[in-house]
Amino acid sequence: MGPQGYDMDMDPAVPKPQPQSVPADQSQRKVGVFMLEDDPTIASLVQDAVEMQGWQFIHRSTCASAVEALKSLKPDIVLLDVNLPDGEGFSVCEALRRELGLSTLPVIFLTSRGDPTSRLRGFSAGAQDYVTKPFLIQELVARIQAHLAIKDREAALSQELLKTRLHDRVRQDIMDMVVHDLSAPLGTVKLTLDMINSRGLVTDPAYVRYLKSAENSLEYALVMIAGLLDLGSGTVRVETHPLDYPALVQRLQKMFGPQFEIKKVSLVFEVPAAGFRMVSDQTLLFRVLANLISNALKYSPAGGRVLARALQAGTGLRVEVVDGGLGIPAAEKEAIFKKYHRVASGPIPGSGIGLAFCRMACEALNGRIWVEDVLPQGSRFVIELPSL
Ligand code: ADP
Numbered sequence: 070m071g072p073q074g075y076d077m078d079m080d081p082a083v084p085k086p087q088p089q090s091v092p093a094d095q096s097q098r099k100v101g102v103f104m105l106e107d108d109p110t111i112a113s114l115v116q117d118a119v120e121m122q123g124w125q126f127i128h129r130s131t132c133a134s135a136v137e138a139l140k141s142l143k144p145d146i147v148l149l150d151v152n153l154p155d156g157e158g159f160s161v162c163e164a165l166r167r168e169l170g171l172s173t174l175p176v177i178f179l180t181s182r183g184d185p186t187s188r189l190r191g192f193s194a195g196a197q198d199y200v201t202k203p204f205l206i207q208e209l210v211a212r213i214q215a216h217l218a219i220k221d222r223e224a225a226l227s228q229e230l231l232k233t234r235l236h237d238r239v240r241q242d243i244m245d246m247v248v249h250d251l252s253a254p255l256g257t258v259k260l261t262l263d264m265i266n267s268r269g270l271v272t273d274p275a276y277v278r279y280l281k282s283a284e285n286s287l288e289y290a291l292v293m294i295a296g297l298l299d300l301g302s303g304t305v306r307v308e309t310h311p312l313d314y315p316a317l318v319q320r321l322q323k324m325f326g327p328q329f330e331i332k333k334v335s336l337v338f339e340v341p342a343a344g345f346r347m348v349s350d351q352t353l354l355f356r357v358l359a360n361l362i363s364n365a366l367k368y369s370p371a372g373g374r375v376l377a378r379a380l381q382a383g384t385g386l387r388v389e390v391v392d393g394g395l396g397i398p399a400a401e402k403e404a405i406f407k408k409y410h411r412v413a414s415g416p417i418p419g420s421g422i423g424l425a426f427c428r429m430a431c432e433a434l435n436g437r438i439w440v441e442d443v444l445p446q447g448s449r450f451v452i453e454l455p456s457l
Contacts (some may be wrong), residue, residue: 100124100217105135105161106179107153111202113171115179118206121215123204131155137169151180151187161223173223175216175368189333230353240409240457241301244422254259255294258287285324286387292359296426300408305433307350309457312386314340317355321377325362333371336362347386347424348457353430354454357438358363360423361390363449367417368394368448385436385455393447402440427452 102119106112107130116126127144129135132155139147139161139437147160147165158178165171175198178191183201191199197216200209262284265271271280299305318338360375365375369392376391395406397412404410408425424438427450431438436454443449 080324097252100146101127101144102146102148102178102213103127103129103135103139103142104148105129105132105153106150107131108227109238110148114206115209118210122210122214126333126360129320130154134162135161139165144174146175146177146216148177148179148209148213151182151191153180159194160300161189162191162196165328166195170276173220175220177209177212177216183442218313227448228270228396237409244297245301248294248301251290251294255290257452259291262287281323282327286329288324289359289363292356293423296356297422299429300422300426305353305430307348307353307433307457309348312347312349312351312354312359314345316377316385317351317358318356320379321358324359325366329366329375332366332369334366335374336366337374337377339374339380341379341381341382341386345386347384349454349457351433353434357430357452358388358390359426360427361452363390364423365390365448365450366394367419370394382453385453387451387453390450391443391447393443395448396446397440397448405440406438414431 100122102115102124103114104112104126106128109130112128112130116128119126127138127142130153132153135149149160151158158180162176162178162387165174172195176196177198177200179200179202180191180194181202188199197219198212200212206331223410232329237293262280265280271277280350297400319339322336322338325336362375362377369375373393377388378391379386379388381387395412401410401412405412405421406424406428410425411421413418427438431452431454434454435457436452438450438452441449441451
């Protein structure tokens with residue numbers, strides 16, 4: 070019910086609500102303010118203020134007609150009185166949230182019931198705000214504006230989230246396609262190279278070198294593709310064996326030697342003390358280290374140095390890949406392990422999937438991976454793996 074015998078008109082000391090300028094792109098559609106109110110004086114006061122803002126005013130005076138109207142109307146905000154001839158405005162708010170599914174539509178209660186129980190009832194029915202009568206019309210307009218701004222921000226955020234999801238989906242589809250289309254021809258190249266090797270078809274030392282270089286590049290491409298496949302499927306298969314760390318280093322040296330030479334970066338390995346034994350997945354560890362070493366080279370200046378140091382840690386292994394490159398800003402240290410995340414200012418092209426694979430693989434091996442700063446400049450990627 071509306072208040073009796075008090076003045077709810079504008080406070081002359083408070084500036085009048087100013088008409089809002091409607092942005093050009095929104096000029097087609099007016100903001101809709103829906104009001105459930107059985108007191109015609111209050112409804113008309115609010116109508117004037119609302120229309121002065123260039124908004125559309127929609128009014129109902131019973132709960133039943135309000136619920137009916139809200140089934141088809143799409144207002145931007147709802148103002149609800151509580152005491153109405155056919156019930157309480159709380160039930161309209163509840164119906165709007167549950168039955169009509171309008172979970173994000175802002176609702177403000179506008180009522181003479183100012184006791185704490187009623188206020189709590191209003192919020193638990195799903196309201197965003199609760200204003201008691203008598204109220205200052207300027208304040209009500211300001212509240213409506215604030216709730217509309219929040220609603221716009223939330224809508225923009227969820228649009229952004231949707232776009233990012235769509236973007237990630239498209240990227241994943243493209244990756245899947247590329248990986249699928251590359252796997253078969255690269256497999257044929259591998260078979261061909263293996264055949265040339267096993268039959269000793271190339272004997273000239275210069276060509277043997279070229280052949281080795283082609284094999285190394287192919288192995289690297291296959292490692293990257295395997296990572297993409299794992300990331301795409303969201304799982305990695307783990308096969309445990311006793312680890313042969315020196316053999317793993319040999320394979321990495323062979324694969325990366327030429328690339329490091331070309332960029333004039335030195336690659337130094339330190340291996341665990343003799344007699345070190347542990348059980349893990351050698352191939353998975355190889356692929357993680359290949360990604361880390363490849364990044365260390367990519368983000369190192371020419372003439373730099375990359376150290377891949379492995380040492381026993383309890384019954385497991387700790388490997389550090391240290392470079393003197395760009396380093397990682399503090400705010401990015403966790404984010405770089407997320408799929409597609411790249412440091413924004415990074416000048417070097419890449420896909421942002423290598424480290425996401427490394428994190429997934431280390432977790433599959435019950436281990437951890439993180440990055441630390443190196444002084445005066447550079448990064449130290451650390452992995453710790455237990456014996457499985
Ligand atoms: P990519 O290198 O293909 O972009 P990654 O997932 O391997 O993808 O790395 C994610 C991001 O982390 C990179 O884009 C880069 O910004 C940063 N990063 C990774 N390794 C290094 C490193 N050794 N030094 C500096 N930045 C790095």
